[in-house]
Amino acid sequence: MNAAQSRFLLLAMSLLAIFFLYAPIVSIVIYSFNESQLVTVWSRFSTKWYAALLHDDQILRATRISLEVALLSATGATVLGTFAGYVLSRFGRFPGRTLFSGIVMAPLVMPEIIMGISMLLLFVALEAAIGWPPRDIQTIVMAHITFATAFVAVVVQSRLAEIDVSIEEAAADLGARPLQVFFLVTLPLIAPALVSGFLLAFSLSLDDLVITSFVSGPSSTTLPVVIFSKVRLGLNPEINALGTLIILFVGVIATLATFRTVFADWRGRRKVDAPA
Amino acid sequence: MSAPIFSNAQTRGFGRFLAVAVPYGWFLVFFLAPFLIVAKISLSTAATAIPPYESLVSWADDGALVLTLHFNNYKLIFSDPVYLIAYASSLRNAAVTVIFTLLLGYPLAYFIASRSAKWRAPLLMLVMMPFWTSFLIRVYAWIGILKPNGVINSALLWLGVIDKPLDILNNQFAVYLGMVYAYLPFMVLPLYAHLEKLDWSLLEAAGDLGARPARVFREVTLPLSMPGIVAGSLLVFIPAVGEYIVPTLLGGPDTLTIGAALWNEFFSNHDWPVASTVAVALVVLLVGPLMALQNYQAKEEQKP
Numbered sequence: 001m002n003a004a005q006s007r008f009l010l011l012a013m014s015l016l017a018i019f020f021l022y023a024p025i026v027s028i029v030i031y032s033f034n035e036s037q038l039v040t041v042w043s044r045f046s047t048k049w050y051a052a053l054l055h056d057d058q059i060l061r062a063t064r065i066s067l068e069v070a071l072l073s074a075t076g077a078t079v080l081g082t083f084a085g086y087v088l089s090r091f092g093r094f095p096g097r098t099l100f101s102g103i104v105m106a107p108l109v110m111p112e113i114i115m116g117i118s119m120l121l122l123f124v125a126l127e128a129a130i131g132w133p134p135r136d137i138q139t140i141v142m143a144h145i146t147f148a149t150a151f152v153a154v155v156v157q158s159r160l161a162e163i164d165v166s167i168e169e170a171a172a173d174l175g176a177r178p179l180q181v182f183f184l185v186t187l188p189l190i191a192p193a194l195v196s197g198f199l200l201a202f203s204l205s206l207d208d209l210v211i212t213s214f215v216s217g218p219s220s221t222t223l224p225v226v227i228f229s230k231v232r233l234g235l236n237p238e239i240n241a242l243g244t245l246i247i248l249f250v251g252v253i254a255t256l257a258t259f260r261t262v263f264a265d266w267r268g269r270r271k272v273d274a275p276a
Numbered sequence: 277m278s279a280p281i282f283s284n285a286q287t288r289g290f291g292r293f294l295a296v297a298v299p300y301g302w303f304l305v306f307f308l309a310p311f312l313i314v315a316k317i318s319l320s321t322a323a324t325a326i327p328p329y330e331s332l333v334s335w336a337d338d339g340a341l342v343l344t345l346h347f348n349n350y351k352l353i354f355s356d357p358v359y360l361i362a363y364a365s366s367l368r369n370a371a372v373t374v375i376f377t378l379l380l381g382y383p384l385a386y387f388i389a390s391r392s393a394k395w396r397a398p399l400l401m402l403v404m405m406p407f408w409t410s411f412l413i414r415v416y417a418w419i420g421i422l423k424p425n426g427v428i429n430s431a432l433l434w435l436g437v438i439d440k441p442l443d444i445l446n447n448q449f450a451v452y453l454g455m456v457y458a459y460l461p462f463m464v465l466p467l468y469a470h471l472e473k474l475d476w477s478l479l480e481a482a483g484d485l486g487a488r489p490a491r492v493f494r495e496v497t498l499p500l501s502m503p504g505i506v507a508g509s510l511l512v513f514i515p516a517v518g519e520y521i522v523p524t525l526l527g528g529p530d531t532l533t534i535g536a537a538l539w540n541e542f543f544s545n546h547d548w549p550v551a552s553t554v555a556v557a558l559v560v561l562l563v564g565p566l567m568a569l570q571n572y573q574a575k576e577e578q579k580p
Contacts, residue, residue, distance in 0.1 A: 014384045018402060020460070024421060110515070113555070118314045227412055254408035
């Protein structure tokens with residue numbers, strides 16, 4: 001195999017992988033406009049399943065709860081994740097650092113089913129001991145903050161790694177107190193990462209099924225929980241329409257979160273952000 | 277990067293304490309403590325009560341404090357073949373997922389890393405975009421593609437390649453496909469991060485010295501990107517062992533996984549102690565890979 005052949009093979013395999021990633025997304029968008037109840041048998045173009053969504057009270061209610069949960073947990077995760085990312089990249093060694101980075105970062109990979117059952121058992125034990133928290137939006141938000149913080153911390157940490165520490169040191173040398181350095185120098189410099197981290201946490205929260213199923217109560221059903229209960233029974237044309245809307249919504253969020261980073265090199269500027 | 281930046285007395289203030297204590301406290305309470313509770317409840321036994329398990333500690337008639345530990349749950353999951361099969365098939369699913377995400381993800385990561393700076397970030401975003409998009413919806417979409425009158429079968433029937441629909445949904449094949457699909461971005465990202473840092477002049481040098489592309493790849497590129505392969509494999513393997521959604525939506529009636537076993541014990545049988553025992557056994561299984569990942573990340577941090 002010569003160089004030209006191997007380049008061609010590489011291109012072909014990459015295109016195959018990209019096609020693989022996008023085929024299901026494209027198929028769900030196309031079938032959401034299918035008039036037929038049979039979902040995969042195409043009859044003709046229709047937007048009736050979108051109209052049906054507007055009259056589905058269960059879905060509308062779940063959407064509202066999901067958005068509320070996502071907003072609260074993304075806010076909490078951004079605050080905690082900024083602290084954690086800052087500590088991990090700027091504090092050097094301190095007693096308990098290994099455990100700190102271990103428990104902050106483990107939720108990135110920990111199977112959701114484990115985090116779901118363990119947090120539920122914590123909430124149940126707390127409720128038995130001190131009468132709080134009730135299983136509703138509060139428990140979902142606390143659980144979502146716990147798994148989304150690590151993602152924010154990673155984004156913040158990689159941004160901090162690219163910022164020259166001497167800027168912060170200069171501020172300290174000029175007499176700024178540590179808190180002033182953080183709020184007046186560091187925070188403005190990492191602001192884009194905070195926005196990306198917030199949006200990432202928001203979309204992860206909006207999407208979570210497994211952890212939410214464990215920690216939510218009967219009155220606080222989120223959108224993925226409703227979707228899952230419907231799709232377990234098979235294909236559902238309404239879910240195709242809903243899925244298309246979610247893909248569109250989250251796609252816009254992801255574009256907003258990464259646009260600056262992704263096209264930094266196209267405006268002749270030095271690339272400063274790590275892609276989320 | 278790991279050297280203390282502000283080592284002077286200035287930063288040993290209350291602010292520094294809070295910055296460590298707030299996230300530390302949160303994760304001790306919401307991440308670490310729950311594992312102890314899971315371990316405790318795994319030693320209990322189910323009861324018709326709220327919450328549905330017996331307390332480990334009780335008062336005997338004579339006023340003595342009695343601690344009752346049940347090891348039956350552990351005996352159960354180590355003797356009932358259902359659990360052993362579930363563990364074995366979860367490990368197999370995760371291993372197959374690692375192999376195929378690597379085979380599919382490596383060329384893609386290599387391709388992106390070898391583009392000019394201008395194209396790398398947009399291409400990487402193309403790979404990461406599905407990760408942002410609803411996992412549940414994307415897995416669900418495969419049902420429409422794989423079912424007997426779905427996209428693939430309709431196309432193949434129409435083309436006359438097959439004369440009856442292929443059986444590709446609700447079986448092990450569909451589970452593998454869905455898992456590889458779901459975890460591909462987790463493999464591509466760390467691979468890309470290492471390939472991007474690769475010194476391409478080394479590859480050119482090998483080529484100039486007469487090595488064919490395959491040999492350059494085998495003897496130069498592959499060893500240099502090994503840390504990325506290790507990181508990507510761990511990032512895929514660990515969550516894949518506990519995967520619940522993919523086997524449930526795409527698997528068949530005979531698909532047994534540890535995720536589904538835990539879920540069913542919890543939600544269908546309401547046996548919280550057995551569900552906890554399954555969780556403890558899964559965590560024990562993952563301690564090795566988790567430590568490996570932590571060590572690896574610590575080592576990466578120490579690099580200049």
